[in-house]
Amino acid sequence: MSDRRRRRTLVVNATTAYVWTVRHRHGDGQPCREILTLGRDGRRTRIVFPDGEGRSSGGGGYGHSGGVSDREHYLNLHEPGVVRAFVDEAARRELLGRGGELDGWELFPAVVEAVALSRAATATPGAPPDCPPGP
Numbered sequence: 001m002s003d004r005r006r007r008r009t010l011v012v013n014a015t016t017a018y019v020w021t022v023r024h025r026h027g028d029g030q031p032c033r034e035i036l037t038l039g040r041d042g043r044r045t046r047i048v049f050p051d052g053e054g055r056s057s058g059g060g061g062y063g064h065s066g067g068v069s070d071r072e073h074y075l076n077l078h079e080p081g082v083v084r085a086f087v088d089e090a091a092r093r094e095l096l097g098r099g100g101e102l103d104g105w106e107l108f109p110a111v112v113e114a115v116a117l118s119r120a121a122t123a124t125p126g127a128p129p130d131c132p133p134g135p
Contacts, residue, residue, distance in 0.1 A: 010083055016040070018087060022077045024058050024065045034058045034068050036077050036086060036104065043099035047086055047107065055105060068104065073112045085114040 019039040026032040031051035049057045049068045058067040066078040
C-alpha cells in the first residue's frame, strides 16, 4: 500500500481518536473527487470534495492527491492539522456522530479560516493563542 493511502490516527484528546485516510476517486460519469474518511467507534464519515465550477479536487492538471482548492484557497488533506480542522468543524456542527457522507465544500471556508489562524499563531511565537494574525 502506498504511503498516501495509509491509515493514520488523529488523537483529539485522551478519549477521542480518529483513523483517517485520503483517496482520489473518479468514474461512473461522476467528476473527480477527493474523499477524506474519518473512522471512530465503528462509524465512518466521508467528507467528499467533488470537482466543480471554481473548485478543484487533486489529481488533475497540476494538482495532487489530497489537494482541494477553490479559486482563492488551497488545503492539503494529507496534513494532520488540516484534518484536525475538518474534525473540529464537523464536530462543532454535530455532523460526525451519525457517519455517512458530508459535502466538504460546505465545511471548506470555516476550515480555511481555522488553518490560517493556526498557521499565523505558529509563525508568531510568543503571541497569545487568541491574538489575530497581523504584522
